[in-house]
Amino acid sequence: MTELLEAPAATQPQTAETVASLAAVTKRYSNGVVALDDLSLELHRGQIVALLGPNGAGKSTAVRLLMGLSSPTSGEARIFGADPRNTAARLRTGVMLQVGRAPEMLRVREHIAIFRGYYPRPMAYADLIKAAGLEGLENRMFGELSGGQKQRVFFALALAGDPDLIFLDEPTVGLDIEARRLMWAQIRSLAARGKTVLLTTHYLDEADALAHRIIVINQGRVVCEGTPAEVKSFGAGVSSAGSAVKIIRCVTTLTVEHLLKMPSVSSVANEDALTVITTAQPEATLREMLALDQDLHSLEVQSPALEDAFLALTKSN
Amino acid sequence: MSAAIITLPTARPSSIGIFSREVRYEFVRALRTRAYSLSVICFPVVFYLFFGILMNRNENFHGISVSTNMLAGYAVFGAIGASLFGIGVGVAGDLSAGWLELKRASPMPPLAYLLAKCCTAMGFATIIVTLLTFMGIFFGGVHINLAEYLRMVALIIVGCIPFACLGLLLALLAPFNAAPGIANMIYLPMSFLGGLWMPIEILPKFLQKLAPIFPTYHLKQLMLGVFNYSGAGRTSTHWLALFAFTVIMLSCAGYAFRRREQNS
Numbered sequence: 001m002t003e004l005l006e007a008p009a010a011t012q013p014q015t016a017e018t019v020a021s022l023a024a025v026t027k028r029y030s031n032g033v034v035a036l037d038d039l040s041l042e043l044h045r046g047q048i049v050a051l052l053g054p055n056g057a058g059k060s061t062a063v064r065l066l067m068g069l070s071s072p073t074s075g076e077a078r079i080f081g082a083d084p085r086n087t088a089a090r091l092r093t094g095v096m097l098q099v100g101r102a103p104e105m106l107r108v109r110e111h112i113a114i115f116r117g118y119y120p121r122p123m124a125y126a127d128l129i130k131a132a133g134l135e136g137l138e139n140r141m142f143g144e145l146s147g148g149q150k151q152r153v154f155f156a157l158a159l160a161g162d163p164d165l166i167f168l169d170e171p172t173v174g175l176d177i178e179a180r181r182l183m184w185a186q187i188r189s190l191a192a193r194g195k196t197v198l199l200t201t202h203y204l205d206e207a208d209a210l211a212h213r214i215i216v217i218n219q220g221r222v223v224c225e226g227t228p229a230e231v232k233s234f235g236a237g238v239s240s241a242g243s244a245v246k247i248i249r250c251v252t253t254l255t256v257e258h259l260l261k262m263p264s265v266s267s268v269a270n271e272d273a274l275t276v277i278t279t280a281q282p283e284a285t286l287r288e289m290l291a292l293d294q295d296l297h298s299l300e301v302q303s304p305a306l307e308d309a310f311l312a313l314t315k316s317n
Numbered sequence: 318m319s320a321a322i323i324t325l326p327t328a329r330p331s332s333i334g335i336f337s338r339e340v341r342y343e344f345v346r347a348l349r350t351r352a353y354s355l356s357v358i359c360f361p362v363v364f365y366l367f368f369g370i371l372m373n374r375n376e377n378f379h380g381i382s383v384s385t386n387m388l389a390g391y392a393v394f395g396a397i398g399a400s401l402f403g404i405g406v407g408v409a410g411d412l413s414a415g416w417l418e419l420k421r422a423s424p425m426p427p428l429a430y431l432l433a434k435c436c437t438a439m440g441f442a443t444i445i446v447t448l449l450t451f452m453g454i455f456f457g458g459v460h461i462n463l464a465e466y467l468r469m470v471a472l473i474i475v476g477c478i479p480f481a482c483l484g485l486l487l488a489l490l491a492p493f494n495a496a497p498g499i500a501n502m503i504y505l506p507m508s509f510l511g512g513l514w515m516p517i518e519i520l521p522k523f524l525q526k527l528a529p530i531f532p533t534y535h536l537k538q539l540m541l542g543v544f545n546y547s548g549a550g551r552t553s554t555h556w557l558a559l560f561a562f563t564v565i566m567l568s569c570a571g572y573a574f575r576r577r578e579q580n581s
Contacts, residue, residue: 030579067422070578087424091329095422101414105349110342117338118424120328141349157419167422 017045019165019196020066020084025075027061027220035061037220038075043165048187048197050207053217054314059200062217063167066198067095079165091119094163096154098170104143108134108153111142112160119161132156133182147174155183165196172206184210204306214306218314232304234313246282247308249274249300252293262288274298336429343433344440347403357402357441358448361395365449368515370457378518379548381541384457388449389540390513392473393533395445396438397513400477401504403438404431404484406496413493435481439474446473461544468543476536479559482566483532489573507533518548532562 020043027036035058043049053059064070065077068084082089102111112129116122129135132152137145142153151174158166168187172180187197187210201207207214207228214231216224224234233245245266252275259268264281279285282301290296348354369387376383411417420430446469453459483503491499508514510524511533517525528534535555542549549555 069418069422087426088329090422090424093422093424095419097415097419097422099415099419101410102416102419103346103411105346106342110345114338114342115423117330117335120330154419157423161424 018042019045020079020198021077022062022065022072023076023078025062025065025072025077027058027065027070028073035220036065036072039217039221040075041215041222041225043196043198045164045196046191046194047212048191048199048210050211050214051198051200051217052204052207052214052310057218057314058220059217060169061220063169063198063200067093067167091161092164094158094161094166096158096166096168096171098173099154102142102150102153104141106142107139108142108145108156109138111153112138112156115157115160119163121162122160123162128156128159131159131186133179148176148179151175152179152183155186159186159190163195166190166198168197168199170201171199172201172203180206204310208306216310216313223313224309228306231313232306232309234309245278245280245304247302247304248277248279248282248286248289249298249302250277250289250296251275251298252289252296254289254293254296259289278304332426332429335426336432339425339429339433340436344437347407347437347441353402353407354441357395357398358445360398361391361445362448362452364394364514365391365452366456370452373457376516378516379546381544381546382458383516384453385459385461385544386516386541386546388453388457388459388461389469389544390515390537392442392446392449392469393476393511393537393540394508394513395449396442396473396477396536397480397504397508397533399441399445400435400438400480401484401487401500402497403441404434404481405487405491405500406484407434408485408488409491409493409496412488431485435477438481439477442473442477443470446470465543469540472536472539472543476539476559479532479536479563479566482563482570486566486570486573489570489577507531510534512537529558532559535559535562 022036022039022041025036025039026034028034037058039058039062041062051059051062061070065072066079066084068077068079068086068090071085077084079089080092084090084093109125112125116125116128122128123131129138132155134149134152134156137149140149142150145153151171155168155171158168171187172183175183184206187199190197191212199207199210211228214224214226214228215222216231224231226234249271251273254275256268256270256275259265259275259277262279262285265277265279265285267278269276277285286301365387369384369391373383373387378386408417411420417430421427450459450461450466450469454461484500487496487500487503510528511531512520512528513533517528517534520528535558538546538549539552539555539559542552
């Protein structure tokens, strides 16, 4: 289990070719809504990239452009150096979307046979069944499956062509913990085999556990991009990546103004009785606070969570 | 960035393989979906039994018996049902569930999807016309030779196309939960007014005059032409009408599709 939970950032290859990109893409819908505003991003070979953002941030628009389902108003979307709207360019991609319902009166193996048939070198049927955890379900009608099992079928369809670029939109919705871990392990092994994965998810722990790189978008722009650790510290208001930003929670008599004057303290907030301090040098800050306030209690020191970073980054200005 | 490594696969799976698999599984799926297969087959069969066979009083119109006339009528009725519900309601369902989106994001040739739905409707239409022909021969005193039967099948297969296009337009315009209702609201009046339920000669005069505005009328007249029905009118007119209807439906569907794309 611990092996599965380990963040994969360390194994990340440094020299990676660009597999897919959006270059200065603006997408304006006919009703005037600007979904993407001069947005650029790149996906490199062997990377798992998580695209995060609140609802309506432009995540799905960005993914739809890369899947060739929609055209940019300006700018350019490329996969493998070609236009994704070109069907041939999609022979190396696999897609998992949030689909309510596949045709219910087809068996699991029939659905898989159809999708394997679209690709020149599909994944071996037995491997696919194993990778998606569908053993024993092959002869079931799609309509008879549970929500989690359906999700696994969609995962199998995404992998059917043994693609080099995989789009996964909320892949683990409706899965139980065990199935979710299995899918995580599969996604990691895809990246280990040199596949590129673009993941959109609402589960921040999922992005944290899986992604080599996180791209946070809000209002159609990239607000932050980096490793999960970098994104967390960006969110904590510290721009120097890699510094050990910590969040201190305690009950103290020190005022907000006073705390803000301390070196390395980037933000201070009151949450009920607690004071929440974000600092890049937690040891120094704590030493000073403890010296000044003998009654300080209920002390807690935490690494910033991705969730905090996410909320801070996507807070509408 | 080493662009040289990035190449698209030159080998592509055979289109024929993809198309045939898509058609085969779509047909199997439709057969297993009882709500579709039973109603689409049973309605024309039961209606033909009532109106073509049981209520047959050995009348003749323009040289052919009512049971033969109604064989043509309910064959067309069945083909339209198969097309309108297969494509109209079927595509509307796939659209609303997001399934079509997934298919479109895959390397499937876009035409394979529509062709599979269309061929399935044609398959069902062939089953219906065959069942009706047997009923006509054994219970309705219909005289029909193999060549006539085959001409009927060929006509019914081609005749599915205009109504498949109507179904496509319906799927693009109607929300999924309204699609079956709207399909029926088009299907039933158009069938009655086109003379599919009873010989057109039985309808009031003003309705007879109105009938040529419906594509159902023209397809039925073509079917009646197989049996040398003298009131069938000019074949070329009927073909032209069906062709025009197809073009209009396809253009509207194309327009609706582009609008959908822009707004999605």
